[in-house]
Amino acid sequence: MVRLRALWDITKTAAARVHLVSCLAAALFTAGCQLRAEEAQTPAKKLVSAAAPLTPAATPAAPATTAPLPDSLRLTPVPALAAVPDTLHQAIQQLHAALGPAAAALRPEVLEQACVGYLTLHPTGRIERAGLLAVADMDLPNTTERLWVIDLKNAQVLHRSLVAHGEGSGHLRARRFSNQESSACTSLGFYRTAGTYDGIHGYSRRIEGLDKGQNANAFDRYVVLHAADYASPKYVQQYGHLGYSRGCPALPPEQFKDIIATLRVGSMLLVSGPGLASRWLDGGAAGRRFLQRGWR
Structure with a gap:
């Protein structure tokens, strides 16, 4: 009888451990999905800034100077001449x-x-x-x-x-x-x-x-x-x-x-x-x- 009780206790302990491991695995899997979902929605610039310090090669370039726009190609209307028969x-x-x-x-x-x-x-x-x-x-x-x-x-x-x-x-x-x-x-x-x-x-x-x-x-x-x-x-x-x-x-x-x-x-x-x-x-x-x- 004592042996049966001891065997039962061991079985319960093992089952509890299995349950605990399963719960932990599920939690990690869920956290991993959430992290990937957040990454998919976060702009690349934000992800880079959250990582390790930028190396010089990865430093964003300074904003380019806006090039002057060319003259408009919309022609000026020519006024009609008066008194042309x-x-x-x-x-x-x-x-x-x-x-x-x-x-x-x-x-x-x-x-x-x-x-x-x-x-x-x-x-x-x-x-x-x-x-x-x-x-x-x-x-x-x-x-x-x-x-x-x-x-x-x-x-x-x-x-x-x-x-x-x-x-x-x-x-x-x-x-x-x-x-x-x-x-x-x-x-x-x-x-x-x-x-x-x-x-x-x-x-x-x-x-x-x-x-x-x-x-x-x-x-x-x-x-x-x-x-x-x-x-x-x-x-x-x-x-x-x-x-x-x-x-x-x-x-x-x-x-x-x-x-x-x-x-x-x-x-x-x-x-x-x-x-x-x-x-x-x-x-x-x-x-x-x-x-x-x-x-x-």
């Missing part, structure tokens, strides 16, 4: 359509500015070359071909190219314009092409500003058509934008000779951009001239 307005629309894909990026409102200026200026004798105009839309990014030379009579784009603006005028787009000598800015307005010469930029063509207060100092500032390496497609591919002039509408080396030759003495050039105001944007006078002579 429907006949002329429709003729300009037809011209734009006839110019085809080469003029797809030329905004119709900017083409209308150029055409109205041409029709107003030509009868005054300030420009002598009939049926030809050049227009640069400096509101477009300088990574686009934003200069067009147009044959009005044959509705043809003769040249389309990149063109640089002055370093004082902005980055991707020209936003500031000035007629001042030391501004290094592009000047808006209508120009008459003058003679050629060989200068520091090689073969160049001088231009005369026809808008008092906006570009009348261009000739004295030596704002000219010339070639520049920073106005080339290769420069855009390398730097993501064109370089900058001191105010000249600088041209790609591959195209400048042909463009300068086409825009011989007495041709009209419009440099358009936000804030353009000109006495030559006379819709009524342009309409009357168009009815009399068309594009001649």
